[in-house]
Amino acid sequence: MLSDITIGQFFPGNSVLHRIDPRVKLALTFIYIVAVFIPRNWWGLGLAVAALIGAALLSRLPARLLLKGLKPVLPLIVLTSIINLFYVDGTVLWHWWIFRITWEGIATAAFIAIRILCLIAGTSLLTYTTSPTTLTDALERLLSPLRVIRVPVHEIAMMMTIALRFIPTLIEETDKIMSAQKARGADMESGGLMQRVRALIPVLIPLFISSFRRAYELATAMECRCYHGGEGRTRMKQLHMRSGDYVALLLMALLIAALFVLNTQFPKVI
Amino acid sequence: MAVIETKHCTVRYSVGTPFEREALTDLSVSIEEGDFVGIIGHTGSGKSTFVQLLNGLLKPTSGTILLNGKDIWEHLKEIRQVRFQVGMVFQYPEHQLFEETVYKDIAFGPRNMGLSENEIRDRVYRAASMVGLKEELLEKSPFDLSGGEKRRAAIAGVMAMQPRVLILDEPTAGLDPRGRNQLLQQIRAYKDENNCTVLLVSHSMEDVARVADHVLVLNSGTIAMQGTTASVFSRCDELENMGLSVPAVTKIMAQLRRAGVPIPDAVYTVEQARQALLPLLKGGADRAV
Amino acid sequence: MEMIEVRDVQFRYDEEEGSSAVVLDGIHMTVRKGEFVALLGHNGCGKSTLAKHFNAMLLPLGGAVLVKDMNTTDERHKYDIRSTVGMVLQNPDNQLVSTIVEEDVAFGPENLGVEPAVIRTRVDEALKAVGMYDYRDHAAHKLSGGQKQRVAIAGVLAMQPECIVLDEPTAMLDPRGRREVMDTVCRLNREQGITIVLITHYMEEAVLADRVLVMDDGKVVREGTPRQVFSQVEQLRALELDVPQPTELCHVLQQEGITLPDGVLTIEECAEALLQQLEGYHGGH
Numbered sequence: 001m002l003s004d005i006t007i008g009q010f011f012p013g014n015s016v017l018h019r020i021d022p023r024v025k026l027a028l029t030f031i032y033i034v035a036v037f038i039p040r041n042w043w044g045l046g047l048a049v050a051a052l053i054g055a056a057l058l059s060r061l062p063a064r065l066l067l068k069g070l071k072p073v074l075p076l077i078v079l080t081s082i083i084n085l086f087y088v089d090g091t092v093l094w095h096w097w098i099f100r101i102t103w104e105g106i107a108t109a110a111f112i113a114i115r116i117l118c119l120i121a122g123t124s125l126l127t128y129t130t131s132p133t134t135l136t137d138a139l140e141r142l143l144s145p146l147r148v149i150r151v152p153v154h155e156i157a158m159m160m161t162i163a164l165r166f167i168p169t170l171i172e173e174t175d176k177i178m179s180a181q182k183a184r185g186a187d188m189e190s191g192g193l194m195q196r197v198r199a200l201i202p203v204l205i206p207l208f209i210s211s212f213r214r215a216y217e218l219a220t221a222m223e224c225r226c227y228h229g230g231e232g233r234t235r236m237k238q239l240h241m242r243s244g245d246y247v248a249l250l251l252m253a254l255l256i257a258a259l260f261v262l263n264t265q266f267p268k269v270i
Numbered sequence: 271m272a273v274i275e276t277k278h279c280t281v282r283y284s285v286g287t288p289f290e291r292e293a294l295t296d297l298s299v300s301i302e303e304g305d306f307v308g309i310i311g312h313t314g315s316g317k318s319t320f321v322q323l324l325n326g327l328l329k330p331t332s333g334t335i336l337l338n339g340k341d342i343w344e345h346l347k348e349i350r351q352v353r354f355q356v357g358m359v360f361q362y363p364e365h366q367l368f369e370e371t372v373y374k375d376i377a378f379g380p381r382n383m384g385l386s387e388n389e390i391r392d393r394v395y396r397a398a399s400m401v402g403l404k405e406e407l408l409e410k411s412p413f414d415l416s417g418g419e420k421r422r423a424a425i426a427g428v429m430a431m432q433p434r435v436l437i438l439d440e441p442t443a444g445l446d447p448r449g450r451n452q453l454l455q456q457i458r459a460y461k462d463e464n465n466c467t468v469l470l471v472s473h474s475m476e477d478v479a480r481v482a483d484h485v486l487v488l489n490s491g492t493i494a495m496q497g498t499t500a501s502v503f504s505r506c507d508e509l510e511n512m513g514l515s516v517p518a519v520t521k522i523m524a525q526l527r528r529a530g531v532p533i534p535d536a537v538y539t540v541e542q543a544r545q546a547l548l549p550l551l552k553g554g555a556d557r558a559v
Numbered sequence: 560m561e562m563i564e565v566r567d568v569q570f571r572y573d574e575e576e577g578s579s580a581v582v583l584d585g586i587h588m589t590v591r592k593g594e595f596v597a598l599l600g601h602n603g604c605g606k607s608t609l610a611k612h613f614n615a616m617l618l619p620l621g622g623a624v625l626v627k628d629m630n631t632t633d634e635r636h637k638y639d640i641r642s643t644v645g646m647v648l649q650n651p652d653n654q655l656v657s658t659i660v661e662e663d664v665a666f667g668p669e670n671l672g673v674e675p676a677v678i679r680t681r682v683d684e685a686l687k688a689v690g691m692y693d694y695r696d697h698a699a700h701k702l703s704g705g706q707k708q709r710v711a712i713a714g715v716l717a718m719q720p721e722c723i724v725l726d727e728p729t730a731m732l733d734p735r736g737r738r739e740v741m742d743t744v745c746r747l748n749r750e751q752g753i754t755i756v757l758i759t760h761y762m763e764e765a766v767l768a769d770r771v772l773v774m775d776d777g778k779v780v781r782e783g784t785p786r787q788v789f790s791q792v793e794q795l796r797a798l799e800l801d802v803p804q805p806t807e808l809c810h811v812l813q814q815e816g817i818t819l820p821d822g823v824l825t826i827e828e829c830a831e832a833l834l835q836q837l838e839g840y841h842g843g844h
Contacts, residue, residue: 185382221654237663518804
């Protein structure tokens with residue numbers, strides 16, 4: 001059933017990582033994503049991986065969970081690896097027709113594969129330890145300076161909040177409408193592609209209509225509760241930077257510095 | 271003869287996850303041909319799960335469902351045929367309307383059955399008149415109808431398939447008293463005219479009392495009571511303990527009985543109460559010895 | 560000063576929205592402070608439209624609506640009026656804004672620009688008042704219908720309103736949810752003195768009110784205590800409204816010539832009246 005899908009894979013907890021200010025966590029994740037591209041040699045990459053493993057350990061989430069999150073990107077990793085494997089010039093190890101495998105190819109493929117894994121694991125660590133609402137909140141606050149250049153930051157954040165609130169409701173509704181149409185003999189399980197697409201019409205139209213109805217009712221409810229945009233609005237939950245957050249930022253700065261230093265100390269791999 | 275039967279049906283949701291729960295436990299029920307059965311139970315009692323089993327929208331985790339003595343899941347391909355024979359009107363059915371006209375929407379079911387254009391036409395008109403939809407509404411967009419009319423159009427869409435068993439899940443929810451009374455009468459008339467079987471799921475005991483011949487009470491995934499409407503409603507205290515609200519008349523009668531007034535058990539409508547009380551009130555003087 | 564004063568209000572929806580028919584046709588009514596008023600009438604009689612006039616969601620085309628002497632057409636008072644008269648709507652799913660219960664309750668005061676620390680205490684108090692404090696960090700969509708409606712009430716309470724208008728709050732709920740909501744509403748009225756305007760189709764809910772107004776075709780056609788209004792069984796029938804079963808039973812028996820008091824409302828009253836009659840006949844010998 002559709003309702004079995006979980007949205008915004010968040011695993012509640014009380015670890016050090018869970019408690020870091022979401023703004024800091026969001027910023028750190030972005031910085032880390034950039035940082036992964038700094039290393040030019042195995043030592044640097046090793047340090048980036050070690051930092052990630054350290055963070056993962058701090059999250060106290062089961063390793064199985066983190067590894068499972070990497071599964072969907074495996075095809076991508078395999079593909080880029082193959083491309084790198086065959087197209088990088090260097091010392092030839094094996095040769096057949098137009099295909100050549102070089103030492104350098106293997107090294108590059110491995111290097112890039114690890115880099116992608118770091119990116120994915122880093123971002124999943126963020127979503128695993130931060131609830132979607134907190135994340136939206138952090139995004140609104142981090143981006144708030146952009147209001148100066150007329151970016152509707154509050155509106156974007158409000159839309160995300162509402163989307164998160166209504167995704168489960170709409171999934172449930174889709175389930176219900178599908179059942180109702182199946183009960184009237186709609187056939188959604190057989191036929192070719194075109195037939196299947198057409199079979200979705202009796203589901204999609206009611207879904208659209210009910211979404212509009214919900215949107216209208218929600219707008220009324222929000223107005224009744226004095227909503228009038230972001231102006232003059234306060235927030236119940238205030239975010240305060242604590243010592244732990246500064247420590248986290250400091251560690252990240254040290255990591256970046258170390259990565260640059262390592263680049264100068266060891267020979268370049270890619 | 272039983273038109274539909276469940277044999278030792280158990281339904282578990284989200285098997286293998288921490289959210290696993292059992293919605294129905296070893297349920298064996300048989301529904302007689304031509305019966306009007308009210309199914310009551312509070313939210314989470316398993317009544318919605320139960321009715322979705324009957325037309326093959328849900329597959330039991332274990333157990334079998336027999337329609338006319340045949341296992342509905344024996345041939346996977348024929349499950350659509352089962353759904354044509356066991357029609358299901360979901361809660362707030364107006365939310366499933368999608369066609370350009372009311373006519374086309376009511377015709378959706380019959381068309382899926384592969385009927386001829388003439389037959390479809392006949393059935394649409396019959397079904398529309400059954401629920402009291404005026405003919406001129408048939409060419410309108412279903413989204414231009416009033417709330418009550420939308421509900422009727424959606425119910426007509428299932429009636430037009432002329433199922434042998436018609437299941438309605440809370441058909442009167444959200445309607446005003448006028449709409450509620452009319453719809454219940456129309457459902458009853460539909461049943462009497464087509465001589466089919468009707469299952470009415472409701473948490474309004476007043477509704478059930480008014481139209482059903484038999485009542486099935488579900489509580490935490492099992493059958494708590496089963497029998498004629500009169501026999502079930504006579505167990506007023508047990509129903510209340512299950513968190514169900516008994517009609518006010520039934521409660522009044524129970525209080526009188528407790529005070530020693532000789533009132534029969536099976537009083538659950540105002541009309542029945544009138545008939546039970548009148549001889550006592552009028553003839554009281556004659557009978558007192 | 561009345562809580563809400565409605566003076567000769569006329570209203571109809573714009574022509575382009577399809578129906579140009581008059582929806583409200585010269586409504587006169589008042590809601591006094593601390594009162595519990597029930598508004599009855601079948602679908603389309605204009606009661607939801609009237610309710611939306613109480614908090615300036617709709618503005619009258621003729622006449623005036625005053626909330627604590629503030630005219631709803633006065634743009635300056637719009638948010639004072641909306642925080643004074645809170646509104647709870649029918650569908651519990653479509654009025655909760657945030658995923659998390661307490662964040663949703665905070666939505667109103669946040670809009671009003673209340674200090675964060677004050678919002679926190681208001682949210683906690685509001686959730687306690689509706690008995691949902693233990694669910695403050697739960698996901699809103701996983702609650703039962705009755706619980707969602709109580710969260711919606713808490714969301715209004717957190718704005719510290721003096722009046723709450725509830726537009727068919729129990730129509731989509733099961734009996735248990737209906738009881739939860741009605742218990743909460745009655746308690747808020749009794750213990751916190753909050754003025755309540757309840758729109759409902761359920762007569763057993765209307766019976767709990769201090770005063771009942773019946774609407775038909777854009778007009779207020781009956782007004783009085785539940786006892787006064789429900790004793791007119793034939794008139795209510797003509798308006799195609801239900802009467803509470805105890806009232807109806809007494810009425811049909813009265814028509815058979817049995818002497819019973821008028822305006823019996825509750826199960827207890829009805830049973831008592833009947834017992835007295837039965838004893839009366841028996842006692843005669």
